[in-house]
Amino acid sequence: MADSAQAQTLVYLVTGGCGFLGEHVVRMLLQQEPRLRELRIFDLHLGPWLEELKTGPVQVTTIQGDVTQAQEVAAAMTGAHVVIHTAGLVDVFGRASPETIHEVNVQGTKNVIEACVQTGTRFLVYTSSMEVVGPNVKGHPFYRGNEDTPYEAVHRHPYPCSKALAEQLVLEANGRKVRGGLPLVTCALRPTGIYGEGHQIMRDIYNQGLRLGGRLFRAIPASVEHGRVYVGNVAWMHVLVARELEQRAAVMGGQVYFCYDKSPYKSYEDFNMEFLGPCGLRLVGTRPLLPYWLLMLLAALNALLQWLLRPLLLYAPLLNPYTLAMANTTFTVSTNKAQRHFGYKPLFSWEESRTRTIRWMQAMDSSAQ
Numbered sequence: 001m002a003d004s005a006q007a008q009t010l011v012y013l014v015t016g017g018c019g020f021l022g023e024h025v026v027r028m029l030l031q032q033e034p035r036l037r038e039l040r041i042f043d044l045h046l047g048p049w050l051e052e053l054k055t056g057p058v059q060v061t062t063i064q065g066d067v068t069q070a071q072e073v074a075a076a077m078t079g080a081h082v083v084i085h086t087a088g089l090v091d092v093f094g095r096a097s098p099e100t101i102h103e104v105n106v107q108g109t110k111n112v113i114e115a116c117v118q119t120g121t122r123f124l125v126y127t128s129s130m131e132v133v134g135p136n137v138k139g140h141p142f143y144r145g146n147e148d149t150p151y152e153a154v155h156r157h158p159y160p161c162s163k164a165l166a167e168q169l170v171l172e173a174n175g176r177k178v179r180g181g182l183p184l185v186t187c188a189l190r191p192t193g194i195y196g197e198g199h200q201i202m203r204d205i206y207n208q209g210l211r212l213g214g215r216l217f218r219a220i221p222a223s224v225e226h227g228r229v230y231v232g233n234v235a236w237m238h239v240l241v242a243r244e245l246e247q248r249a250a251v252m253g254g255q256v257y258f259c260y261d262k263s264p265y266k267s268y269e270d271f272n273m274e275f276l277g278p279c280g281l282r283l284v285g286t287r288p289l290l291p292y293w294l295l296m297l298l299a300a301l302n303a304l305l306q307w308l309l310r311p312l313l314l315y316a317p318l319l320n321p322y323t324l325a326m327a328n329t330t331f332t333v334s335t336n337k338a339q340r341h342f343g344y345k346p347l348f349s350w351e352e353s354r355t356r357t358i359r360w361m362q363a364m365d366s367s368a369q
């Protein structure tokens with residue numbers, strides 16, 4: 001909890017504070033930000049776990065609200081010093097319409113920026129995504145690249161398009177005058193694929209493995225590297241950026257940072273096995289069991305079924321042409337920009353991140369029995 005020796009003066013607002021990443025950011029702020037006086041948690045859906053936070057020394061205010069509603073955002077932000085904007089619609093499975101994704105991710109971000117200007121909130125940290133860069137529609141590999149690595153970032157899918165547009169808005173807003181005349185300082189963090197406690201896709205893959213008798217079948221060559229980062233380290237990076245933005249505005253304002261840690265470079269499936277293996281699942285095959293053209297056909301079939309069934313029900317399996325391309329294209333990051341600009345070092349080692357994730361999966365498993 002916050003060190004009471006330091007003055008508790010700051011008001012933070014976390015949008016999407018009840019999501020997978022948002023909850024970790026909220027808990028990390030309460031543990032690691034001694035200057036926090038009030039923490040506002042803004043989300044479309046508030047979780048029951050928030051109640052336990054209200055007994056600590058920091059005032060925790062929960063706000064059920066929608067980022068697409070400009071007046072709700074502005075009302076929540078009045079008097080806040082820092083906003084960490086993690087709220088977003090994360091959908092690569094065709095559950096939401098492209099219009100809804102745009103509305104939440106782009107219009108929602110515009111509303112946050114305008115609310116900063118209107119209310120005088122000076123520091124904005126935006127959760128962007130590796131997807132703003134790639135993999136692109138051509139499936140070009142991005143092998144251990146950094147923030148300056150040239151890459152043809154061309155997207156068609158609504159999710160990366162929306163994240164790219166929103167990130168651009170955030171970066172362009174850096175330096176705008178907010179109420180009171182001081183400049184807005186903004187910054188965007190680009191996590192690669194986040195894993196850790198609360199990761200819904202990991203849960204889904206685990207359940208899929210159970211349904212298949214404790215087995216998963218390799219679909220992606222082991223040589224395709226997919227960047228992953230532990231949720232606790234992503235949260236830590238958000239807390240550090242928020243803390244350092246004021247002092248290092250000239251260096252950090254308008255910048256983007258990949259979120260990285262010491263998680264190993266592996267294929268999406270091999271990486272998941274680091275957690276699913278200790279939970280009793282087995283990955284069958286050292287090479288993909290089906291040829292790629294057949295997987296593409298199955299993915300296309302899933303897309304067609306989704307479209308045909310849409311009037312009756314929502315069919316949104318994990319495999320579709322976009323997720324297949326994502327999993328099958330090398331995209332990994334190797335950078336030290338965050339360390340150079342604001343002294344970031346991962347708070348959790350790979351071993352700790354792995355252990356925490358396994359413990360969470362095992363607890364989830366035993367509570368389901």
Ligand SMILES: NC(=O)C1=CN([C@@H]2O[C@H](COP(=O)(O)OP(=O)(O)OC[C@H]3O[C@@H](n4cnc5c(N)ncnc54)[C@H](O)[C@@H]3O)[C@@H](O)[C@H]2O)C=CC1
Pocket residue numbers: 015016017018019020021022042043044045065066067068085086087088089090104108127128129130163190191192193194195
């Ligand atoms: N999960 C991942 O691997 C990655 C996620 N990101 C980004 O991180 C952020 C958080 O993602 P996750 O925690 O994974 O997703 P999540 O779906 O668990 O959390 C998003 C939160 O935003 C809230 N939200 C959605 N629409 C809202 C609205 N209209 N108004 C207010 N709140 C709303 C949701 O209720 C949810 O609590 C997102 O911006 C996402 O684009 C970036 C890179 C990787």
Ligand SMILES: C[C@@H](CO)CCC[C@@H](C)[C@H]1CC[C@H]2[C@@H]3[C@H](O)CC4=CC(=O)CC[C@]4(C)[C@H]3CC[C@]12C
Pocket residue numbers: 090092128129130131192193194201219220268269318319322323324326327
């Ligand atoms: C082809 C299947 C065979 O096992 C595996 C399908 C896996 C996919 C569901 C995932 C592969 C890559 C993931 C994405 C990636 O980690 C980057 C992301 C960044 C974000 O900002 C949001 C989440 C995601 C799009 C993530 C979603 C799930 C995958 C597509």
